[in-house]
Amino acid sequence: MEYLSRRASDLSGVEREEADKIDTAGLYEKLGPGTIREISEAFYAAVYSREGWFREIFSNVEKEHAINNQYTFFVEKFGGPRIYTATKGHTALIGRHGPYKISHAAAQEWLACMEEAIDTVPSVDQQSRTIMMNYFKHMAYYISCGMDLVNQNRLVGYGDRPGGYHQLGN
Ligand code: HEM
Numbered sequence: 112m113e114y115l116s117r118r119a120s121d122l123s124g125v126e127r128e129e130a131d132k133i134d135t136a137g138l139y140e141k142l143g144p145g146t147i148r149e150i151s152e153a154f155y156a157a158v159y160s161r162e163g164w165f166r167e168i169f170s171n172v173e174k175e176h177a178i179n180n181q182y183t184f185f186v187e188k189f190g191g192p193r194i195y196t197a198t199k200g201h202t203a204l205i206g207r208h209g210p211y212k213i214s215h216a217a218a219q220e221w222l223a224c225m226e227e228a229i230d231t232v233p234s235v236d237q238q239s240r241t242i243m244m245n246y247f248k249h250m251a252y253y254i255s256c257g258m259d260l261v262n263q264n265r266l267v268g269y270g271d272r273p274g275g276y277h278q279l280g281n
Contacts, residue, residue, distance in 0.1 A: 115260070119253035122215060130249030136242045139191035146234045147189065151182040153228035158221075165220040168211050188246075204250065205257035213258045218251035 116127050139147070155178050158169055169177070183195040184202065196202065225247050229235055235243075 115253055115256050116249075118256040119249050122218075122252040122256065123248035125245045125249045127249065129245045131246075132242050133188060133246035134190075136189075136239070138189035138239055138242065139186060142189070142235065142239060144186060144191065146232060147185050147191075148178075148182050149232045150228055150235070151178045151185065153231045154181065154225055157224035157227045161220070161224070165217060168213070168217060204254055205261070208254050208258065209261065213255050215252065215255045218255040221251050222248060 120126050155174055158166065159174060180195075180199075183198070187193050187195045222244075226244065229240055229243065
């Protein structure tokens with residue numbers, strides 16, 4: 112959705128073309144599944160070490176389950192085996208985040224956890240870090256902007272289905 116992508120770029124400071132480099136950078140090949148799993152483990156370690164409203168978003172989420180969901184998603188997104196969609200179907204990230212209260216502040220906090228996580232994994236080189244962070248920044252705000260529209264009833268439909276959401280007006 113063009114409007115969401117524009118908003119996400121404005122808020123994150125990352126243009127869509129930069130974020131999309133994740134699709135062709137071959138990071139699965141370069142980093143390998145072990146490093147990708149380490150990133151997801153470090154990310155959720157950071158999330159669960161937080162206190163307060165951000166940690167609350169994850170209060171009903173089982174850590175190992177969340178790590179596995181994120182890991183299989185990243186493997187696929189970074190160019191590896193398509194385990195995530197094979198088992199769960201369309202990625203539909205806005206819809207999958209529907210049950211959670213995701214504000215722009217939550218996007219910022221998610222990104223802080225991810226930056227912290229990546230920095231604890233020494234096998235991540237600088238170029239891969241930049242490509243990942245650009246994608247994460249754009250996507251985090253894409254999701255929070257999407258939630259804004261859902262809450263204003265300007266994005267309607269079924270977020271967990273392919274092409275399931277439709278935007279009303281601008
Ligand atoms: C799942 C929060 C951004 C990818 C989840 C879950 C929560 C959450 C609470 C449920 C845990 C689970 O059941 O796996 C947030 C918050 C974000 C955010 C607060 C801030 C904007 C992102 C971003 C990505 C992402 C930027 C991808 C780049 C995923 C994936 C799942 C997930 C793949 C698993 C969904 C599933 O398979 O059901 N997120 N997330 N999230 N998130 Fe996020």
